[in-house]
Amino acid sequence: MMNIRLLKDSIFSKVFFTLTILSISTVVLLGLGLYYKSIPILDSSSLSKLLFSSEWKPFKEAFGFYPFIMGTLWVTVISIVIALPLSLLTAIYLSEYAHFRVRKLVLPLIELLSGIPPVLFGVWGVLVIVPLIQDYIAPHFVEFTTGYSVLAGGVVLAIMIFPLIISILIEVFDNVPQELRDASLSVGATQWQTVKKVLLRKSVAGIIAATVLAISRAFGETIAVLMVCGNLAQIPHSLFDSGYPLPALIANNYGEMMSIPMYDSALMFAALLLFVIIFLFNAISRIILFRIEKSTT
Amino acid sequence: MRKIEENIFKVLMIMSTVLISSTLFWIIYTIFSKGLGSLNWDMVSKIPEGGFYIGKGGGILNAIIGSLYITVGSTLLGLLVSIPIVIYINIYAKNNSFLANITRLSYDILFGIPSIVYGAFGFAIMVYMGLKTSLLAGIITVTLMIIPILVRAMDEAIRVVPEDMKNSVYALGATRYETAKIVLRQSIPGIFTAILLSFGRAIGDAACVLFTAGFTDSIPTSLDQPAATLPLSIFFQLSSPIQEVQNRAYAAAVVLTIIVLIISITAKIISKNLSKNKI
Numbered sequence: 001m002m003n004i005r006l007l008k009d010s011i012f013s014k015v016f017f018t019l020t021i022l023s024i025s026t027v028v029l030l031g032l033g034l035y036y037k038s039i040p041i042l043d044s045s046s047l048s049k050l051l052f053s054s055e056w057k058p059f060k061e062a063f064g065f066y067p068f069i070m071g072t073l074w075v076t077v078i079s080i081v082i083a084l085p086l087s088l089l090t091a092i093y094l095s096e097y098a099h100f101r102v103r104k105l106v107l108p109l110i111e112l113l114s115g116i117p118p119v120l121f122g123v124w125g126v127l128v129i130v131p132l133i134q135d136y137i138a139p140h141f142v143e144f145t146t147g148y149s150v151l152a153g154g155v156v157l158a159i160m161i162f163p164l165i166i167s168i169l170i171e172v173f174d175n176v177p178q179e180l181r182d183a184s185l186s187v188g189a190t191q192w193q194t195v196k197k198v199l200l201r202k203s204v205a206g207i208i209a210a211t212v213l214a215i216s217r218a219f220g221e222t223i224a225v226l227m228v229c230g231n232l233a234q235i236p237h238s239l240f241d242s243g244y245p246l247p248a249l250i251a252n253n254y255g256e257m258m259s260i261p262m263y264d265s266a267l268m269f270a271a272l273l274l275f276v277i278i279f280l281f282n283a284i285s286r287i288i289l290f291r292i293e294k295s296t297t
Numbered sequence: 298m299r300k301i302e303e304n305i306f307k308v309l310m311i312m313s314t315v316l317i318s319s320t321l322f323w324i325i326y327t328i329f330s331k332g333l334g335s336l337n338w339d340m341v342s343k344i345p346e347g348g349f350y351i352g353k354g355g356g357i358l359n360a361i362i363g364s365l366y367i368t369v370g371s372t373l374l375g376l377l378v379s380i381p382i383v384i385y386i387n388i389y390a391k392n393n394s395f396l397a398n399i400t401r402l403s404y405d406i407l408f409g410i411p412s413i414v415y416g417a418f419g420f421a422i423m424v425y426m427g428l429k430t431s432l433l434a435g436i437i438t439v440t441l442m443i444i445p446i447l448v449r450a451m452d453e454a455i456r457v458v459p460e461d462m463k464n465s466v467y468a469l470g471a472t473r474y475e476t477a478k479i480v481l482r483q484s485i486p487g488i489f490t491a492i493l494l495s496f497g498r499a500i501g502d503a504a505c506v507l508f509t510a511g512f513t514d515s516i517p518t519s520l521d522q523p524a525a526t527l528p529l530s531i532f533f534q535l536s537s538p539i540q541e542v543q544n545r546a547y548a549a550a551v552v553l554t555i556i557v558l559i560i561s562i563t564a565k566i567i568s569k570n571l572s573k574n575k576i
Contacts, residue, residue: 005472005474005475006472008472008474009472009473009474009475012381012474012477013385013389013473013474015381016381016382016384016385016389017385017389019378019381019382019385020381020382020385020386020396020400023378023382023400023403023444023448024399024400024403026403026407026441026444027403027406027407030407030410030414030415030418033418033421033422034414034417034418034421036421037421085313086313086316086317087313087317089306089309089310089312089313089314090310090313090314090317092310093307093310093311093313093314094314097307097310098314106314106318108565109318109321110317110318110321111561111565112321112558112561112562112565113317113320113321113324115494115497115498115501115557115560115561116321116324116501116554116557117497117500117501117502117503117528117553117557118501118502118503118504118528119501119503119528119531119532119550119553120324120328120501120531120550120553120554120557121324122532122535123327123328123531123535123546123547123550124323124324124327124328126535127327127328127331128323128327159320159324162317162320166317190299190300190303191303192299192302192303192306192307193299193303213409216409217409217411219411220410220411220412220413220414221411222411222412222413222503222504223503223504223528223532227532227535247411247413247504250413250416250417251413251416251504251507254420254507254508267417268417268421271413271414271417271418274411274413274414275410275414278409278410278411278414279406279410281409282405282406282409282410283402283406286402286405286406286409287402290398290402
């Protein structure tokens with residue numbers, strides 16, 4: 001009887017161990033699978049040509065990703081520029097100033113926001129942000145725009161990454177020892193000075209990690225961006241120009257993937273590019289956050 | 298001077314907090330006010346009829362059922378893989394061992410990989426295995442995407458089970474496998490929250506199923522048929538130039554919003570009760 005129980009235990013131990021190892025290797029498999037599919041395009045043209053050429057003519061097998069990379073960079077930078085200050089202010093308020101009841105009221109709302117599917121952000125962007133830009137904001141700066149622009153993409157993305165940044169920042173701030181704040185307040189600093197000179201300084205690494213995570217989230221977001229960015233294969237020159245970020249490119253052209261030679265390989269290369277960048281960004285910031293958590297417990 | 302700076306920033310902080318917390322209501326309000334008008338019983342009880350995409354009759358039942366199939370299928374499959382992993386890193390592996398930490402790190406990273414990359418990868422697997430766009434391919438891809446969510450959420454739920462309890466189970470002579478069963482039972486509410494969380498992600502994701510599940514006007518009857526999904530149905534209908542069809546996209550968005558809100562709020566309530574029991 002005893003033996004059967006022990007046998008069961010060791011069998012499950014091995015099975016579970018194997019599953020764990022296998023599942024970790026998904027990370028590697030993802031990279032390898034995408035690389036394998038993008039070999040044809042990497043063989044036919046050089047990496048620098050793929051990344052820095054603006055010529056996008058799939059029928060002539062010219063795949064220059066530069067406009068799409070620029071499109072991605074534009075929306076990502078806009079979204080971070082909008083989201084970071086607002087999230088910082090909100091996170092500081094919720095963790096340092098607000099009554100715990102306010103915190104209890106606001107945090108669930110932010111969590112709910114993170115559960116809203118991307119496609120609904122896209123619908124909202126089309127209904128609210130695009131007309132807002134077209135009718136009210138853009139006319140002050142440019143002669144004509146449809147509103148489907150990198151700015152619209154950036155705004156929608158900013159709202160999508162709020163919950164991520166705020167939740168990480170609050171965790172980072174909570175990890176700053178209370179004694180440090182008390183010390184600062186007791187020598188006569190105001191609360192804002194304490195925030196500025198103690199809390200923020202102590203949390204620099206965490207803030208960077210949160211930002212990098214948010215960047216990688218914005219980088220890969222697809223459907224919402226696809227719906228509001230306009231999707232013209234051009235390099236955006238102003239906030240009100242249309243852009244065509246990489247994920248949108250992949251999503252929009254899956255239909256043609258099979259019919260044009262090399263096209264599927266080119267799109268898989270785009271996915272590989274996203275994967276590599278996001279993998280690195282995530283790994284770096286998760287390791288930073290892990291260190292922070294470890295240093296305080 | 299110090300007071301002024303203090304006050305300026307306080308006002309800014311309150312403003313941004315209000316702005317950010319009100320976006321949720323703004324989004325819900327916009328979708329409801331646009332979509333409720335076109336929402337009717339036909340929408341949720343019929344599949345598209347001929348000429349649906351030029352404004353003729355029918356509904357989006359195909360997409361609702363397709364989404365449910367994919368979500369339920371992938372959640373079940375995901376649980377099958379992730380429960381053993383969570384048990385392994387929490388009960389079999391030594392606490393904070395290298396393997397446990399590297400597993401947690403990989404899942405943190407996988408959690409950050411966007412669904413379009415999973416979609417492209419799923420497509421590659423699909424082609425490799427000789428599958429067509431189908432319910433099965435969709436389920437496999439979405440499963441890959443939600444395993445990190447399940448693992449992370451359940452890991453957190455199991456980690457809060459008190460060490461003392463585990464020790465007393467061991468002291469009674471239980472094996473690790475038997476301990477795992479007890480610990481799992483103790484964290485059922487947490488596991489439930491994890492399931493709902495992944496359910497919400499799976500039902501709302503479009504980029505994963507775009508390449509793999511395809512789209513169809515009928516309800517799939519077997520795993521090798523393509524399946525429509527709710528987010529894609531919204532996306533496709535919205536890109537139509539016809540007003541009628543666009544309106545239905547808004548109505549479909551209302552349906553998706555309601556489903557997602559019910560899921561998230563239930564998860565919230567369960568996890569609240571969970572923390573109540575713990576303290």
